[in-house]
Amino acid sequence: MRLSRYFLPILKENPREAEIVSHRLMLRAGMIRQQGQGSFTMLPLGKRVLDKVCRIIREEQDRAGALEILMPTIQSAELWKESGRYNDYGKEMLRIKDRQERDLLYGPTNEEMVTEIFRAYVKSYKDLPLNLYHIQWKFRDEVRPRFGVMRGREFLMKDAYSFDIDYEGARAAYNRMFVAYLRTFTRMGLKAIPMRADTGPIGGDLSHEFIILAETGESQVFCRKEFLDLAVPGETVDFGNDAEIAGIVKDWTTPYAATDEMHDEAAWDAIPEDERLSARGIEVGHIFHFGEKYSKPMGAKVQGPDGKEHFVSMGSYGIGPTRLIAAIIEASHDEAGIIWPESVAPFEVVIINMKAGDADCDAACERLYAAYQAAGVDVLYDDTDQRAGGKFATADLIGIPNQVIVGPRGAAAGEVELKRRATGARETTKLDDLLAFIG
């Protein structure tokens, strides 16, 4: 992408409405535009990051055996009356009437709708286990939308729903999502700690929140420090092996970790002080087992191997991709701007032409740009006629992990400079060597 043809509305001034660093940097880097209370447009740079975040989520959901669908945002109130949640859900739910005066709502979550899909088609235990997920906008009329996309009213959610014949199957499904979540957040460069959590309006008896430690987090959390060093399973983890998956979950749930709603003072006091971590945290994911809470009132049942009908045992599993973008920035930035982990960076490389119009600079940059594109690397080429200082500031602000800096003197000598955004480390290299390396 040539910056001269891109839409990157950088803000010079710090936006006054932004209270936390991620909100400030997302506005300044031209990633988002606020459209109303708690609602945002993803501008091109933000959309690129969102797509990368969603891609990692999808890959890990798919690896764990979940199947992607796409349900509508607008739901019928009838379904929610069946489950009994239409009245219970309260003011967070946006209720709408259509021209026939039918009660509709903008989905804050999809347990009812997915249960309706399940009961329409699945009749036998032989079709289980089943896990269906989608990545779709949600609306919740939050009391206090704030901190940009961290707490929006309209926000993106990945929500998965598992269906099993009995508790044992449902527990295995829960474990698979638990491990998929560990891998998902690690791939985004985040340390997420699973904490025992309250089940809230989703209901149920087993639940973990995945929490990123950050000073600006809205929850108070308590855990053992050893979580920071626990190993996350690699790509070869076998989701078909229930015992292996259960073992990983056990390792990750044995040390003490709880959000304030579930905090147990006695258990906490028993932990040596230097092993305790009491901090603020951001909830980026939440998984629930709730058994028959929806399948029973909504009549979602299958025939078991015993020939009898069983209400399916269910769980649901949420991740907030839009909130994650902010959480990643909270975890990875400095004075100059965002520092994207490679896996979610909007571009992997930025080529900075320090003197557009200089024949050597232009030629070197064009060759590099073509080489990166041919190699399938996401490359941004700053070909604008801004001053070099401004270009460096922009590259640092938008956080591209690798900068290739091309100045007139170096270009004339066949050399360019490489800079790593994360460390600031610089090295000079021969243009031809770099071209050969790109391939």
Ligand code: ATP
């Ligand atoms: P919170 O405690 O922050 O209000 P929640 O517990 O209500 O979140 P869940 O119902 O567990 O949220 O939804 C699953 C995931 O969706 C959350 O873990 C979070 O990542 C994301 N999410 C929830 N509410 C919002 C929001 N208002 N803005 C952005 N993301 C959200």
Ligand code: MG
């Ligand atoms: Mg909430």
Ligand code: MG
């Ligand atoms: Mg919560």
Ligand code: MG
């Ligand atoms: Mg939650």
